[in-house]
Amino acid sequence: xxxxxxxxxxxxxxxxxxxxxxxxxxxxxxxxxxxxxxxxxxxxxxxxxxxxxxxxxxxxxxxxxxxxxxxxxxxxxxxxxxxxxxxxxxxxxxxxxxxxxxxxxxxxxxxxxxxxxxxxxxxxxxxxxxxxxxxxxxxxxxxxxxxxxxxxxxxxxxxxxxxxxxxxxxxxxxxxxxxxxxxxxxxxxxxxxxxxxxxxxxxxxxxxxxxxxxxxxxxxxxxxxxxxxxxxxxxxxxxxxxxxxxxxxxxxxxxxxxxxxxxxxxxxxxxxxxxxxxxxxxxxxxxxxxxxxxxxx
Amino acid sequence: xxxxxxxxxxxxxxxxxxxxxxxxxxxxxxxxxxxxxxxxxxxxxxxxxxxxxxxxxxxxxxxxxxxxxxxxxxxxxxxxxxxxxxxxxxxxxxxxxxxxxxxxxxxxxxxxxxxxxxxxxxxxxxxxxxxxxxxxxxxxxxxxxxxxxxxxxxxxxxxxxxxxxxxxxxxxxxxxxxxxxxxxxxxxxxxxxxxxxxxxxxxxxxxxxxxxxxxxxxxxxxxxxxxxxxxxxxxxxxxxxxxxxxxxxxxxxxxxxxxxxxxxxxxxxxxxxxxxxxxxxxxxxxxxxxxxxxxxxxxxxxxxxxxxxxxxxxxxxxxxxxxxxxxxxxxxxxxxxxxxxxxxxxxxxxxxxxxxxxxxxxxxxxxxxxxxxxxxxxxxxxxxxxxxxxxxxxxxxxxxxxxxxxxxxxxxxxxxxxxxxx
Numbered sequence: 263x264x265x266x267x268x269x270x271x272x273x274x275x276x277x278x279x280x281x282x283x284x285x286x287x288x289x290x291x292x293x294x295x296x297x298x299x300x301x302x303x304x305x306x307x308x309x310x311x312x313x314x315x316x317x318x319x320x321x322x323x324x325x326x327x328x329x330x331x332x333x334x335x336x337x338x339x340x341x342x343x344x345x346x347x348x349x350x351x352x353x354x355x356x357x358x359x360x361x362x363x364x365x366x367x368x369x370x371x372x373x374x375x376x377x378x379x380x381x382x383x384x385x386x387x388x389x390x391x392x393x394x395x396x397x398x399x400x401x402x403x404x405x406x407x408x409x410x411x412x413x414x415x416x417x418x419x420x421x422x423x424x425x426x427x428x429x430x431x432x433x434x435x436x437x438x439x440x441x442x443x444x445x446x447x448x449x450x451x452x453x454x455x456x457x458x459x460x461x462x463x464x465x466x467x468x469x470x471x472x473x474x475x476x477x478x479x480x481x482x483x484x485x486x487x488x489x490x491x492x493x494x495x496x497x498x499x500x501x502x503x504x505x506x507x508x509x510x511x512x513x514x515x516x517x518x519x520x521x522x523x524x525x526x527x528x529x530x531x532x533x534x535x536x537x538x539x540x541x542x543x544x545x546x547x548x549x550x551x552x553x554x555x556x557x558x559x
Numbered sequence: 560x561x562x563x564x565x566x567x568x569x570x571x572x573x574x575x576x577x578x579x580x581x582x583x584x585x586x587x588x589x590x591x592x593x594x595x596x597x598x599x600x601x602x603x604x605x606x607x608x609x610x611x612x613x614x615x616x617x618x619x620x621x622x623x624x625x626x627x628x629x630x631x632x633x634x635x636x637x638x639x640x641x642x643x644x645x646x647x648x649x650x651x652x653x654x655x656x657x658x659x660x661x662x663x664x665x666x667x668x669x670x671x672x673x674x675x676x677x678x679x680x681x682x683x684x685x686x687x688x689x690x691x692x693x694x695x696x697x698x699x700x701x702x703x704x705x706x707x708x709x710x711x712x713x714x715x716x717x718x719x720x721x722x723x724x725x726x727x728x729x730x731x732x733x734x735x736x737x738x739x740x741x742x743x744x745x746x747x748x749x750x751x752x753x754x755x756x757x758x759x760x761x762x763x764x765x766x767x768x769x770x771x772x773x774x775x776x777x778x779x780x781x782x783x784x785x786x787x788x789x790x791x792x793x794x795x796x797x798x799x800x801x802x803x804x805x806x807x808x809x810x811x812x813x814x815x816x817x818x819x820x821x822x823x824x825x826x827x828x829x830x831x832x833x834x835x836x837x838x839x840x841x842x843x844x845x846x847x848x849x850x851x852x853x854x855x856x857x858x859x860x861x862x863x864x865x866x867x868x869x870x871x872x873x874x875x876x877x878x879x880x881x882x883x884x885x886x887x888x889x890x891x892x893x894x895x896x897x898x899x900x901x902x903x904x905x906x907x908x909x910x911x912x913x914x915x916x917x918x919x920x921x922x923x924x925x926x927x928x929x930x931x932x933x934x935x936x937x938x939x940x941x942x943x944x945x946x947x948x949x950x951x952x953x954x955x956x957x958x959x960x961x962x963x964x965x966x967x968x969x970x971x972x973x974x975x976x977x978x979x980x981x
C-alpha cells in the first residue's frame with residue numbers, strides 16, 4: 263500500500279511534467295501541423311538557463327526568467343526559421359526542427375560541457391513535507407505538482423476565457439476565416455510556438471533539478487513525449503493529458519517492480535525503458551487514432 | 560536521370576555506370592594512405608545505407624527516424640554468423656555474409672514495417688522514432704544476444720582463403736565493400752524503374768489518387784520499406800566486417816539521424832543525391848572529427864543551411880546548372896559564384912574562430928592558448944574575439960550581397976533562355 267501511494271504520487275508529478283511538455287507540442291501541432299522535433303531541446307534549454315540564472319539571482323526569479331528566455335528563442339525560431347521553410351511543406355519543417363535539435367544539443371555541449379551541471383533544488387524546498395506511512399515525501403515533488411497544476415489552469419483559462427485564446431481556438435480549425443476577419447494569423451502562430459517553447463522551458467526549470475541537468479536529457483525525454491502524443495491521439499489536448507498521466511505512472515511503477523516477466527529472464531524494472539514504446543505499438547495496432555484522437559492518419 | 564522517348568541503348572547511362580565502376584576500382588590506387596582507404600571503405604558502406612534510406616524518404620515520401628534499426632540488426636546477425644564460421648559451426652563464405660545481414664534486415668522490415676507503414680507522413684515519422692527507441696532499449700536489455708554495452712566483437716579472417724583472399728588487409732575489405740556497393744547501387748536503381756518503384760513515387764505525391772486507381776498505398780509503402788530494410792542490412796553487414804565489432808551504437812538514434820542528414824544534404828530528388836551526401840557526410844565524420852570536437856555543430860549548421868536555402872540538396876544544385884551549361888551561358892555565372900564562395904569562406908573562418916574559442920573557454924581541461932589558421936592567440940583576450948566576430952559579420956553581409964548577385968544573373972539568364980525558345 264505504501265509503495266502504491268508513493269509511486270502514484272511520483273507518477274502523477276512526472277505525468278504532469280510530461281503534460282506540460284506535450285501541451286505545447288500538441289497545440290503547435292494542431293495549429294500549424296508542425297511536429298516540433300526540437301521541443302525537448304527547449305526543455306533542456308530551460309533547465310540550463312535556470313541553472314545559469316539561479317547562480318546569479320536565485321531559483322525563484324529563474325522560475326520566471328528562464329521560461330521567458332526560452333519562449334523568446336522559440337518565437338525567433340518560428341519567425342526566422344520555420345516560417346521560411348513552411349512553403350517547402352511539412353517534411354521540410356520537421357527536418358528543420360530536427361536539425362535544430364542537433365544544433366541545440368551541440369551548443370549545450372559547447373557552452374556547458376559534456377558532464378552534468380550542479381543544478382540543485384533550492385534550500386527552502388529541500389527536505390520532506392509529509393509522511394506516507396513510514397516514508398517521507400519530498401517537498402519539491404509537491405512544489406512541482408503545484409506549479410504544473412497552476413500552469414495548466416492558467417493555460418485553460420487563457421485558451422477559453424481570453425480574446426487571444428478564442429482566436430487561437432478558431433485558428434486551429436479555420437485559419438483562413440480567422441485571417442479574413444482581420445487577425446494576424448502568422449503572429450498567432452509565432453505566439454503559440456513561443457508559448458509552447460516557454461512551457462517546455464518551465465518544465466525544464468522544475469524538472470532539471472528534480473532529475474539531472476545534463477546534455478543527454480533532451481534525447482532521453484524527446485521520444486517519450488512523442489509516444490505520449492501518439493498514444494493520446496495526435497492533436498488532442500485531453501488525450502495528451504490522459505496519456506501523460508498514464509505513461510508517467512507506467513514508468514514510475516515499472517521501475518519499482520522486481521517481478522520476473524514470464525518466459526524471459528528479466529524483471530519488470532529492467533524492461534521499464536521499453537514499456538512506453540510497447541504501449542505505443544499496441545495502441546497503433548488496436549486503436550490507430552490514439553485514445554482520444556479524432557483524425558485517422 | 561530519366562530520358563524521354565525510346566532509346567535502345569542509353570549511352571549516357573552506360574557511361575555513368577561504367578565511370579562509377581572505374582572510379583571504385585582505381586580510387587584506392589590514387590588515394591594510397593591507410594587513412595584514405597579507411598574513409599573510402601566507410602563511404603562505400605554508407606552509400607548503400609543512404610541509398611536504401613532514400614528508397615523511403617526520396618522515393619516513397621516516408622521520413623524515417625529509425626532506419627538504423629535494420630542496418631544494426633543486420634550487423635548483429637552478421638557478427639553471430641561470422642563467429643559461428645570462426646568456431647566451425649557454420650560453413651559459409653565471408654564474402655557472401657552481406658546476404659545474411661540483408662535477410663535479417665528484410666525479416667525485421669517485415670515485422671516492424673507492418674506497424675510503421677500503416678500511417679504515412681508525420682505519424683510515420685513518430686512511429687519510426689518509437690520503434691528505433693524500442694529496439695535500442697531491447698538491445699541493452701538482452702545482453703545474451705546483443706552483448707550489452709560492450710557489444711560483440713569478431714574476427715573476419717576466418718574460413719578457408721579463396722584465391723588468397725583472407726580479408727586481413729584493408730584493401731581486400733575495400734574491394735569487398737566496393738563490389739557490394741556497386742551491385743546494390745545497380746539493384747536499387749533498377750528498383751526505381753519497376754512498377755513498384757513508380758507506384759512508390761505515386762503514393763508519395765498523391766496517395767488519394769494512387770488509391771483511386773486501385774493500389775493499396777499501405778502495401779506499396781510496406782514493400783518499399785521491406786526492400787529498403789534489406790539493403791540497410793547489407794550495409795550493416797559490411798560495416799560489421801569492416802570494424803569487426805557491433806555495439807548498441809549501430810542501432811542508435813544517432814546513426815538513424817546520421818543517415819537522414821547525409822541523404823538530405825546530398826539531395827533526395829535524384830538517385831545519385833545520397834551518394835554525394837554520403838561522401839560529404841563521411842568526410843565530415845572521419846576527417847573533421849579528428850580536427851575539432853565541435854564537428855557535429857558544423858554538420859548541424861550545414862544541414863540547417865541546406866534545409867533553409869537548398870531543400871533539394873547538393874544534387875539539385877548541381878542539376879540546376881545543367882540547362883545553363885547546355886545553353887553555354889555558365890561562364891556568366893562564374894564570377895558571382897566565385898564571389899559567393901569567397902564570402903562563404905570568410906564567414907566560415909569567422910564562425911570557426913568563435914566556436915573554437917567558446918569551446919576552449921568552456922572546457923576547463925584545455926588551455927586557452929590556441930592557434931588557428933597558423934596564428935597563435937589567447938582565447939581569453941578580447942582582440943581575437945573582435946577579429947573573428949568582424950570576420951563573421953563581414954562574411955555574412957558579403958554572402959547576402961553575393962546571393963543577390965547570383966539571383967539577378969540567374970534570373971536574367973533564365974528569362975533570356977525562355978525568350979530564345981519562343
